[in-house]
Amino acid sequence: MADYFSPTVVQPTIPNSDMTALERLLLTHIFESEPDGDGLYFFAETSPNNQIELPTETVRAALAAAGASPARLPTSCATS
Secondary structure, three states: OOOOOOOEEOOOOEEHHHOOHHHHHHHHHHOEEEEEOOEEEEEEOOOOOOOOOOOHHHHHHHHHHHOOOOOOOOOOOOOO
16 A cells, blocks of 8 residues: 655744644644744644544633634634
8 A cells, every 4th residue: 555645844934923822732733843933833744634633621721722812723624
């Protein structure tokens, strides 16, 4: 069986101040990440995770921490 890889790099580094707690939580579970200055460098050596599982309380805490910050992630996800 063939192995198909999709190495991915997110450019530029995303500053921590530009991410809500929920965005940071999701991105760090979809991609690998490394600190880069005042932000995070996201990448995937083989491919991004296309399915993640998080405890409900963790997601609720991230939503609460976002407060009035405008989220930039879509509220619904669609698969292609």
